[in-house]
Amino acid sequence: MARYNPKSVEPKWRDRWAADDVFRTVEDADKPKYYVLEMFPYPSGRIHIGHVRNYAMGDVIARYKRARGFSVLHPMGWDAFGMPAENAAMQTGRHPAELTYENIDEMRGQLKRMGLSIDWSRELATCDPDYYRHQQKLFLDFWKAGLVERRESAVNWDPVDQTVLANEQVIDGKGWRSGAVVERRKLSQWFFRITDMAEDLLAALDDGRLDGWPDNVRLMQRNWIGKSKGLTMRFAFAEDAAAPNGAKEVEIYTTRPDTLFGASFIVLAPDHPITQSYAERDPALQAFITECDKIGTSEEALEKAEKLGYELPLKAVHPFKEDCTLPVVVANFVLMQYGAGAIFGCPAGDQRDLDFARKYDLDVIPVVLPPDADPATFAIEDEAYVGPGTLFNSEFLNGLSVEDGIAAAISKIEEMGAGEATTNYRLRDWGVSRQRYWGCPIPIIHCDTCGVVPVPDDQLPVELPEVAASEFQTPGNPLDRAEAWKRVICPKCGREARRETDTLDTFVDSSWYFARFAAGVEDAPTDPAKADYWLPVDQYIGGVEHAILHLLYARFFTRAMKKTGHLSVDEPFANLFTQGMVVHETYKDENGEWVLPEDVELKDGAHIHAATGSAITVGPIEKMSKSKRNVVAPEEIAETYGADAARWFMLSDSPPERDVEWTDAGVAGAWKLINRIWETVEGAAGGLKDGDPDPSTSPDDATLSLRRATHAAIDGVTSDIEGFRFNKAIARLYEFLNLLRKSDGADIAAQLEALSALTRLIAPFTPHLAEECWALLTEEGRGLVCDAPWPVADPALLKQDLITLPVQVNGKRRSEITAAIDLDPKEIETLALDEPDVKKFVDGKSIKKVIVVPGRIVNIVVA
């Protein structure tokens, strides 16, 4: 008996699939459609184990749905623009395009070797002008529809390299290459008005349109959009004073107007117009603002930064207490983008305000009394009280609940004409300008006479100019220096003008690729008829790290494409599955450089560099990422054990939604299994070929129990695949195989039925092995297992007539009874009380009650 040899078997079947073109998408009117999509990869050059996990899951679904008779669309492409290629160009002196296409070729080969059932005829790369020309068209259509606007926005600026930095490139407030302290700088940039859609993006999370999404992702998106109802109100300045910009009052936004009587200061954002007007004549304030600008642009950095304040020579009048004036300060924890860019501080009810008040010695007036607290003694120490309670120290609000207090305060302020109830969103508009080369050019022309002019449709695409590879070794955006490309004739007035040199955020590229796969046509982004057929994506699968940004942007884009006539759905992904990440330890060498796991060796309990023998520091377990180099190449596994073993192993053990830490141990188990299946099928097939496949007779026990096991396996594996429980499907297959290997007594028909079912059940997981087995089991010319129908479980064989019930005494399991499945509870009780092991614990005590849960358990409660 020949040992199974994936090296020859796997390529053989892949060639056959390719020759027969079996995975080409067919729009078959007689079949229901199914669009399964995994998040497309960034072409880093090598697939990593996380990709295998992602694409193996998608392939199980795709192959399963094919077998269930669906017309399946399962495409693949490349999220090919982005910083890594530009960084690599900086290091290697090679052009990003050259590097990227080389990487794509490499990775395409690796993915193909995984045996995925992909329709490669639909492959796309976002860096291809054939893709991004349509994206430019979409940008212009969005512009015409009023969904795009231009405005000032801050970026991280490296003053030494004279370049814009991504947040990832800012480490502890310093530029990653220059080490210079990063500043915030304002640039005129392009925005998509995603906030216009906030209400519908939010509503769809709860109205049933996204029932196929995990709850936690919907919750994260809901919190991200952050709808809040509150009060926008104005505080007049004391003594009729005015700020240098002429303002005589300041507008603030609050979600807690009930705490107005606890207000002890007003806070303005550093970039608030009033702040700015003071800064013009106050160098100390200017210095303070510069200091705030060094924090960077990420919300995390802003929130974690030490709370700093600067008092303005200004007092605000409390609207309810005319003799009470509040200091007006500038502080780094208030954001101009949110609400009005100004708040009132209520230290008793907000931890940040409290920290700030303690630091600057401002009043702390408690206004919410926790239930059961004594108003005479209740005081705020180090912790603000944010819970429910009764308002006090608050004049007309005294005695009201927080909720009622909010309503009462809003009506009072509205009555006074000092403000109005408003709805606010935490969500900000989507800034899409990037000062980089390797992205989709923004199809805009700047004319001194006409201003901003869109590039006419017939001049699309605006292609990236040829740029010498050496250009990437100079900091800054090469497009800025591409003078010949920048110079252009204004389409409106015919005078000399300049091209926009910013490119689009790569999130734009990935916000509509699913539509391009499904309905791409040469002369338009989509063909609406095709889009209607395929969209929405029936099953989208990808990493949970994309739970907010990518998925929210894709949802926005779909709405925008609908508004501009490119699509007619408004939600792109009917069902979403967020897989956990593959994580791994991180390693650094003595110079603090990241080291690949494959270069690390464990020697005498210490980690060393395999090549140099130098010491390695082991860092935290983190998601595998190119930047930290903690990636494992699946190629080696596939090389040694075959693609099937790699796929099987990635899907066994860990539940798909959970993070999995990669370890080398265990792959061999998958290899063992593949051999056991092969051996079982090959061994049996030889002796079984003459059997008549009529599995309806032979009632002897071995046959019946094998048939039951077969149908239980079909039923279980089917529901596990439907429910994305691949690890459990695999456990069931192991159980089934173990039983099958011990069922020599069963008749030939039942064995053949079992082998045939096993082969079809493993086909989505280990497709090459399944084809090889199928060829042995079936007559010549009966086709491929990837075209075979999914087995169907016979309900009659799933029924059980006996059941084992555990018997507990006072909640502890003492015995068990076996009874007919529909036995009367009274009789079960009698049976249970008769058990010797039960009597031992019951005798001599009084039975207080007996709980019989049919089909589950018996519990006897004794005193």
Add this chain to the structure above:
RNA sequence: GCCCCGCUGGCGGAAUUGGUAGACGCGCCGGAUUCAAAAUCCGGUUCCUCACGGAGUGUCCGUUCGAGUCGGACGCGGGGCACCA
């Protein structure tokens, strides 16, 4: 800092609605086979205890006849935080 998630044997994990904790796999131990090894096959494997029995799902508290599962507090780890993709 804020939002979300996770925590069960030596390890990955399993456990419909609250109802036998540890399925299945890895590892380990023992045996068979072998000149020997690898591979393969068979058996065992939560911990404590000779046993009877007891303890046990990150920690503490609670609800319940019964809690891995529900509620509260806490701890640790991970993801996201708008220019990494």
